[in-house]
């Protein structure tokens with residue numbers, strides 16, 4: 001090892017490294033401020049050196065950086081400041097365009113205690129003098145990739161569980177919810193109601209007005225139904241083509257029937273013209289089947305759906321534009 005070259009070599013490494021390197025002494029005075037720090041902070045080393053770090057950058061006072069530096073100097077503790085909790089504590093910018101936008105670099109910061117041996121002479125000879133090393137890395141790219149991934153994941157989640165046409169929950173979301181709510185009702189000994197809602201004579205509507213207007217009708221009806229389901233626990237889902245399902249946790253048979261009446265009425269109020277509607281009302285109507293799972297009743301989600309569906313088809317058979325109620329069959333607990 002060629003001893004004389006070590007120090008200059010280390011210095012050029014410190015200046016060339018793609019990370020911020022700052023060293024402060026026990027009084028928080030800056031004793032090292034590398035080129036990367038000058039470039040990204042806009043503060044040259046000759047200005048920073050000898051200054052109190054928290055006077056140079058007062059916004060670091062009282063935050064996680066000051067706490068980490070104090071822990072390093074007083075207790076010899078190292079800290080890693082998570083970029084999630086401490087996005088950009090130092091006023092550092094990736095490039096001039098980022099300065100113009102006022103967009104700080106996202107930072108990963110490591111704070112490490114250092115102990116320099118004091119010189120050979122004097123009262124402190126041989127003793128370690130506490131210092132603190134602060135390393136900073138630019139994680140802006142990783143952070144924006146992470147943000148993009150999070151947004152894409154959220155979009156995929158939305159697409160997986162919502163209906164592309166109406167924006168309400170889709171069949172997949174319904175299947176998971178009815179299963180979850182049935183188990184919750186059994187566990188808590190509470191009631192659970194289910195409404196199956198179907199637009200009457202939708203095929204002739206489509207045939208007469210066209211598929212696009214049919215889509216518009218589905219959007220209007222689902223919007224009207226959704227507007228009435230105000231509780232966060234209620235769920236309206238598109239069960240199939242022109243069939244919707246409403247899960248009503250904690251609603252007994254009477255409450256579910258009243259909700260069905262309100263939904264039925266709300267669709268009538270839309271007054272969507274339907275030239276081929278049966279009966280005197282030449283407008284879009286719905287038929288609704290209602291079923292309620294009673295506390296302690298051993299019934300499966302499938303039995304609840306079967307009962308509500310059975311009631312819906314009874315409503316269809318009896319002329320449509322009406323509400324029918326059925327009781328789910330008991331199944332083995």
Ligand SMILES: Nc1nc2c(ncn2[C@@H]2O[C@H](COP(=O)(O)OP(=O)(O)OP(=O)(O)O)[C@@H](O)[C@H]2O)c(=O)[nH]1
Nearest residue numbers: 198199200201202203204206211214215241242316
């Ligand atoms: N426009 C449109 N139509 C759809 C969509 N999904 C299903 N449909 C149509 O909905 C109609 C359902 O018809 P049927 O099941 O015969 O029921 P209906 O004519 O409403 O008769 P009843 O339910 O017995 O009153 C079919 O013509 C489907 O093509 C959709 O996303 N958009």
